[in-house]
Amino acid sequence: MHDCIIIGAGIAGMVSARVLLDAGYDILIIDNARKGSASMIAAGLINPITGKRFEPSWRYDDFMSIARQFYSDCEHQDGANVYYRPFPMLRVFADEKERDTFHRKNMSESLQRYIGQQFGKDDISVHPAINNQFGGFRTLDAGIFEYVNFLDMMSEKFSSISINAFVDKHTLTKKGDLWSVTLGGNTYHSKYVLFCDGWQGSINPFFADIDLRYDIVKGESCIIQSYELPETDIISRGFAILPIGNHMFRCAATFQWNEFHTIPTAFGAERLENRISSLIRCKYEVLEQSAGLRPTMFDHRPFMGEHPQCSGLLTIGGLGTKGALYAPFMALSLVKYLNGMEEIDPELHFKAIHHKHN
Numbered sequence: 001m002h003d004c005i006i007i008g009a010g011i012a013g014m015v016s017a018r019v020l021l022d023a024g025y026d027i028l029i030i031d032n033a034r035k036g037s038a039s040m041i042a043a044g045l046i047n048p049i050t051g052k053r054f055e056p057s058w059r060y061d062d063f064m065s066i067a068r069q070f071y072s073d074c075e076h077q078d079g080a081n082v083y084y085r086p087f088p089m090l091r092v093f094a095d096e097k098e099r100d101t102f103h104r105k106n107m108s109e110s111l112q113r114y115i116g117q118q119f120g121k122d123d124i125s126v127h128p129a130i131n132n133q134f135g136g137f138r139t140l141d142a143g144i145f146e147y148v149n150f151l152d153m154m155s156e157k158f159s160s161i162s163i164n165a166f167v168d169k170h171t172l173t174k175k176g177d178l179w180s181v182t183l184g185g186n187t188y189h190s191k192y193v194l195f196c197d198g199w200q201g202s203i204n205p206f207f208a209d210i211d212l213r214y215d216i217v218k219g220e221s222c223i224i225q226s227y228e229l230p231e232t233d234i235i236s237r238g239f240a241i242l243p244i245g246n247h248m249f250r251c252a253a254t255f256q257w258n259e260f261h262t263i264p265t266a267f268g269a270e271r272l273e274n275r276i277s278s279l280i281r282c283k284y285e286v287l288e289q290s291a292g293l294r295p296t297m298f299d300h301r302p303f304m305g306e307h308p309q310c311s312g313l314l315t316i317g318g319l320g321t322k323g324a325l326y327a328p329f330m331a332l333s334l335v336k337y338l339n340g341m342e343e344i345d346p347e348l349h350f351k352a353i354h355h356k357h358n
C-alpha cells in the first residue's frame, strides 16, 4: 500500500517524487521508459525575459526562487552533481524593428532588473563569431538546467521504487477510497495517483472530462561542435545556442505545430541550420538531432489539481517550454495541498484554464 503512485518520470514526475519522499510519503513511480519524454531532449534554458516583445516571464521570481533553492538543496544532498548553472546570456536583436521595440519599451522595474549591459551593432565586446548586426543586451539571471543529469540521477536513486510500464484505462481502477494499478499480475494500491504525463496528458482518459485545452508543439534541437564559437555565453534570439562543454553547443529549438510525433526530420534539420546560421558566423559540425513534443496549453500556463469527481486523482502538467522553472514550485504546492496546509494556487489550478475558455 502506497501513499502516492506517480505516473510519468519526466521533470514533473521526478521533482514531485523527490518532494513527496522528503515529506514522508511512500511512493511508487511508473513510466514507460520515458518514451516521448520532452524532458530528455530539453535544452535546459531558464530565461527571465521571453518573446519578441521582451516581457518578463510569467511569475518568474515566484517560480525561480523556489527552483533555485530546490535544485541547490538536491545538489548538496546528491554530492558532486550540478543541476542548475547560472550562465551569462547575450540576447541579440533580430532586426531594426525588434531593436526599436526594445528601446521604446517602458522599462518596468520587473523588467529592468534582468537587463545588463546593452551593446550596439558590431560592438567589439561581442565575439566576432556571433552575428550582431542590430545590437542587443546581456540578460541577467539566466541559466542552464541539466535535465539529463538530474533525471538520470533521480532514476538511479529511485530505481527500487520504479516500474517500467504504461498505465492505461484498464490498469488503473478505483474501489472505495483506494486506487489500484494492476501490471503483470501484480496490483499496487494507493491513496493518491499523480499523473505527470507530459503531452500524453492530452489523451489521458482519466482527465478527458476536465476539458484541458492543449496546444502541443513539436520542437527539434541539435548538438553542434565548433572550435571558433566562444563557450562563455548563451546566445539567444527566440532560439538559443547553449555551451555544454568540449566545444559542443545545444541548439534549440524549432516550433512545429503541424507534426504530432517525435521523429527528427530533414525539414527540422533545415530549420535548425537556418536558425543557427542567423545567430553565428563560423564553422560548425552537427553531431546529433532530436525531437520532442512540448506539453503546451492554449494559454501557455501550467496547471495542477485534483479531479473534482474522483478524489485522490491528481495532475501536474502543461509545463510547456519551462518545465525546469515550474516543476519545483508546483510539486511543493501539491504537498502543501495534500497536507491540508494550503489550497492550490488559483492561477495554477486547472479550473483557471477551464474558465478562460468557457
Ligand SMILES: Cc1cc2nc3c(=O)[nH]c(=O)nc-3n(C[C@H](O)[C@H](O)[C@H](O)COP(=O)(O)OP(=O)(O)OC[C@H]3O[C@@H](n4cnc5c(N)ncnc54)[C@H](O)[C@@H]3O)c2cc1C
Residues within 6 Å of the ligand: 007, 008, 009, 010, 011, 012, 013, 030, 031, 032, 033, 034, 035, 036, 037, 038, 039, 040, 041, 042, 043, 044, 045, 046, 165, 166, 167, 168, 196, 197, 198, 199, 200, 201, 218, 219, 220, 221, 252, 253, 254, 291, 292, 293, 294, 295, 316, 317, 318, 319, 320, 321, 322, 323, 324, 325
Ligand atoms: C525541443 C525542446 C526543447 C526544450 N527546451 C527547453 C528548455 O530549454 N528549457 C525548459 O525548461 N524546457 C524546455 N523544453 C520543455 C520541457 O521539455 C518540458 O517543459 C518538460 O520536459 C515537460 O516535462 P513533463 O515531466 O511534464 O513531461 P515529459 O518529460 O514528457 O514526461 C512525461 C513522462 O510520462 C510518461 N508517461 C506518459 N503517459 C504515461 C502513462 N500512461 N504510463 C506511464 N508513463 C507515461 C512518458 O513516457 C514520459 O516519460 C523543451 C522541449 C522541447 C521539445
